[in-house]
Amino acid sequence: MGKLLRLNMTDRTAVLGDLPDKYKHLGGRGLTSTLVFDEVDPTCHPLGPNNKLVWAPGIVTGTAAPTSARISVGGKSPLTGGIKEANAGSGFAPALANMGVRALVVEGQPEEKDKWWLAHLTWDKDADQLSVEFMAADEYAGRDLYDVFPELFERFGKKVSISGIGVAGEYLYGNSGLVFEDLEGRPSRYAGRGGLGAVMGSKGLKFIVCESKGGPGVEMADKKVFDQGRKALTDALLEHDITKPKGALNTYGTAVLINIMNEAGGLPTRNFSNGRFEGAAKIAGEALFEGNKERLGKELYNHACSPGCIIRCSNTWHKPDGTELVSCQEYESIWSMGANCGIDSLDVTGELIKLCNGYGLDTIEAGATLGVAMEGGLAEFGDAEKAVDLMHEIGKGTPVGRILGAGTATTARVLGVKRAPVVKGQSMPAYEPRAVKGIGIIYATSTMGADHTSGYTIAPEILGVSGKVDQFDRDKADLARGFLEATAFIDSTGHCLFIAFAILDIASGFEGVVEECNGVLGTNWTMDDVGRIGKEILAKEVAFNRAAGISKAADRMPEFMKLEKLPPHDVMWDVPDETLDAVFP
Numbered sequence: 001m002g003k004l005l006r007l008n009m010t011d012r013t014a015v016l017g018d019l020p021d022k023y024k025h026l027g028g029r030g031l032t033s034t035l036v037f038d039e040v041d042p043t044c045h046p047l048g049p050n051n052k053l054v055w056a057p058g059i060v061t062g063t064a065a066p067t068s069a070r071i072s073v074g075g076k077s078p079l080t081g082g083i084k085e086a087n088a089g090s091g092f093a094p095a096l097a098n099m100g101v102r103a104l105v106v107e108g109q110p111e112e113k114d115k116w117w118l119a120h121l122t123w124d125k126d127a128d129q130l131s132v133e134f135m136a137a138d139e140y141a142g143r144d145l146y147d148v149f150p151e152l153f154e155r156f157g158k159k160v161s162i163s164g165i166g167v168a169g170e171y172l173y174g175n176s177g178l179v180f181e182d183l184e185g186r187p188s189r190y191a192g193r194g195g196l197g198a199v200m201g202s203k204g205l206k207f208i209v210c211e212s213k214g215g216p217g218v219e220m221a222d223k224k225v226f227d228q229g230r231k232a233l234t235d236a237l238l239e240h241d242i243t244k245p246k247g248a249l250n251t252y253g254t255a256v257l258i259n260i261m262n263e264a265g266g267l268p269t270r271n272f273s274n275g276r277f278e279g280a281a282k283i284a285g286e287a288l289f290e291g292n293k294e295r296l297g298k299e300l301y302n303h304a305c306s307p308g309c310i311i312r313c314s315n316t317w318h319k320p321d322g323t324e325l326v327s328c329q330e331y332e333s334i335w336s337m338g339a340n341c342g343i344d345s346l347d348v349t350g351e352l353i354k355l356c357n358g359y360g361l362d363t364i365e366a367g368a369t370l371g372v373a374m375e376g377g378l379a380e381f382g383d384a385e386k387a388v389d390l391m392h393e394i395g396k397g398t399p400v401g402r403i404l405g406a407g408t409a410t411t412a413r414v415l416g417v418k419r420a421p422v423v424k425g426q427s428m429p430a431y432e433p434r435a436v437k438g439i440g441i442i443y444a445t446s447t448m449g450a451d452h453t454s455g456y457t458i459a460p461e462i463l464g465v466s467g468k469v470d471q472f473d474r475d476k477a478d479l480a481r482g483f484l485e486a487t488a489f490i491d492s493t494g495h496c497l498f499i500a501f502a503i504l505d506i507a508s509g510f511e512g513v514v515e516e517c518n519g520v521l522g523t524n525w526t527m528d529d530v531g532r533i534g535k536e537i538l539a540k541e542v543a544f545n546r547a548a549g550i551s552k553a554a555d556r557m558p559e560f561m562k563l564e565k566l567p568p569h570d571v572m573w574d575v576p577d578e579t580l581d582a583v584f585p
């Protein structure tokens, strides 16, 4: 059945109860969005006492299912004003699952300000149940997470997992993520989008430290069925060119997309004013691989960000002397700090990414904000030194930093920049919607604001995964809906979305995911249930957003994309509104 753990920050009490029967087949995003839909007043202030923050491991998280250590975090977003689910890969997810916790809800709000708390979760061997202790955490506030994380591991032991916030969450920024440790203990894995760090900060909660040793593990209804599914998925991941060992992701990381998107004319450059960046090759995955080789004197393949990942796409970038600069430089982060700011150096993008990790920021929102700030006159495009300075302003909470920390939309408003690449207040990721129409439909209609992980249509539109689709074709409401639904399902299983490259091409792999879920839950789902489950999750998210005041009129692209032609293809946003409205009829 599993447990539902509630931490009330008003009086710092913890209540552990059985997960209600109605939630028994839910996990990950399905569970966070359902709990938020059921328990959070859509009209509440995101930083007030009535918002809640929900952590939920996926359905198969904590088992031997490959690449399944994802933790979903949900709540009402301070950035979009709507429902939010953001997820990350980290040992925190299997740690909760191993203690039988299917969902952790943080609610209430302390009266005292500027007081920080830490919740320490352990397995009490004598009582044979989870135990929670609240501790003062003021000593960790206002500091770089790269300094704080080693202290937490020193104090609580090397085996603990951590979820928490940096100074961005303390300042209640619209751009503030939730940090988790990677396998080396770095504060580098983020449920970054939507400002959920500020929700945690508004509750005075700085960290949750979790040690699951002794926990009962994940209950399994039918191990044989689970193992069958696990094997089918594992085989697919090991076979597909994108996900196999020494394949595209393991060799070049997600940054393999820089050259590909640049070639397609869809790499947003200098605040979405061009689809091609002349310096793309210098910040591409290939440059990353070759640069590391030169600096280390040997080839370096990527590593897993979280337990049990067999795709292993997470990279480490090294300084000229061979010591580590940062892990990890993702495609999205390199793009946002690089091409989008006119910067063509992996050393600079690495430094900026490290600052985001240390301060607790979402790299996509931060880079998009810098792009707008450059257009608004706070720096020249390509000025790396000034970009670093602006990032420090955010981290120090100066007046300018607070504006930038509020996110791209606020920064554009303050600086009078019309070219604001946002939907529902959230900045666009690294794919130009004018040049790739399907992902634009996803940005416009996603319940999360502009978000590529809501439905990665780039797979067919650019990569030819599951068949090639013309990137400029506008008639993609059905394609978008299918991706939105399938993604809501995958986000509920606990698998990393990157399994999609393999399972969209290899049907037995997708069937394997469904079998894994059946093995854990005792259900009899078939492939037909994938769309149904995804649809049910989306219906709750849409309903929450409507009740929060976000109407269909918000399912639109920013006007500048209908007025400005995007080089090199000279394309505009020309998908009819009727197509957008047909996604959620």
Ligand code: SF4
Residues within 6 Å of the ligand: 067, 089, 303, 304, 305, 306, 309, 310, 311, 312, 313, 314, 496, 497, 498
């Ligand atoms: S595929 Fe990459 S992002 Fe996904 S879990 Fe594995 S290492 Fe992490």
